[in-house]
Amino acid sequence: MPFIGRDWRANGEQWTKTELGSWQRPKPISLSNSLTNLNASLSDILNALDIVNSVSNIRRFNYVAKVVQILLKEKLSELSGNAQRCLFQIIERMIDTALKTGDNIPLMQRIVTQFHNSIEAAYPFYYYIGSSQLWQQHIEKLTHMKEKMKHIRVNRIKTDEDNSKIKFDYLPVEMQREIVRRLDSGADIANVGMINSNLYRVTQELLLWRQLCLHHFGDETKNSNQATVFGEKISGFLRRQNKNMNLDMDNVDWKKIYFVLKRQYGLRDVYAEMIHQCQLCKYLYWQDADHPCPYEKLSSSSKPITPRKLVIMLI
Template identity: 25%
Template sequence: PGNFYFYPQLLELIAKSQLTSLSGIAQKNFMNILEKVVLKVLEDQQNIRLIRELLQTLYTSLCTLVQRVGKSVLVGNINMWVYRMETILHWQQQLNSIQITRPAFKGLTFTDLPVCLQLNIMQRLSDGRDLVSLGQAAPDLHVLSEDRLLWKRLCQYHFSERQIRKRLILSDKGQLDWKKMYFKLIR
């Protein structure tokens, strides 16, 4: 549970580059682990975006591999791989149908916190895509999620000064566009 983020990253790495080097049993185990991860996300309704991206990466990889089936890049029966692809599509549909419900809790919410505290918390998010998603949750949060200083700090946290200097991007106003730089650097 504490290492949950490790599993999707490992599975994505395997899906992108190592899938064909796995034995048939290892590929079956890969799918079993993936199923457990998907079921946990469906149950907890957390890390949905992370798993959606993982499934999309895997599906794209499998499409490429299945098209090259004559070159025997996949271990096992092609029908099994088509079944696995259908399973991935089913999981994607399940994830897409999740409706996040607001809790009945009537206490303080994130937006009730002082703006400086909201920014402080937002600076601690490890992924800029989470900031973008947070900005889509409410108009006030959108303004905060576009804060130049917030994106500057995120860049400085994740990247060296040398990396940042190589990717300087100026806005129309002639200022550094930290948000664009972050997404350019993260690639």
């Protein structure tokens, strides 16, 4: 019977080790195939999306941080040893980025603390860890991460002692207003208002809170009469507050509406850059990256993938 397979004396395939610790062929992995391939590991997919290097991009940092938080809080028990090692490498790179930029320090402190608590909770059964030796290695790495975070905190305090820089509250009111308008959290806006009385007046403007409500709970559009049309969440709240529909839109307490709807519905995820999925070939790619879709003749379209949906797709 003739031998139709590859000659057994031929050289083997060349595999390279990635930054995440996994092995791959020289040809980049295709996410459109990997997501439907049961043999594709989580580390392969994270490497294809270049998650480790993406944390150096300030536009992608918060997105990756949210993915990491979901994995730590909800999926840690489902991660293999290799996937856990990948997670450590991602967090270490995030800490290094925070050390260089001085940004996202409280966020990284919460992530490290959350990871430490999750690993520590496995003692003394070492479930999903593997062994007591591996558990001890994890604890030592997390302790080292905490020391790094303390170093970041010390450097930040020393930097803040420099009083020669222009303070935020010294800026003109118009500039302060434009900066505050770009905050997407009501809690952050309220904290800014606690700096002094001038900033408090800026953060109490109804238009500011109105725009924040529209951003998280509905879209502001115009109908044929040029009248503002709110989303169902906001409209429903207004109807419940005034059943007669005799609403004075100039005196609506938008700040109160924001916090009520926040407790009821939660906030919309806001990221400078997200991972998108092509609706034709199902390829995953970063929003600002080029996507050579094989179906060039068809009109391509994509949709953003939230961090939670991405985790569900990966695990």
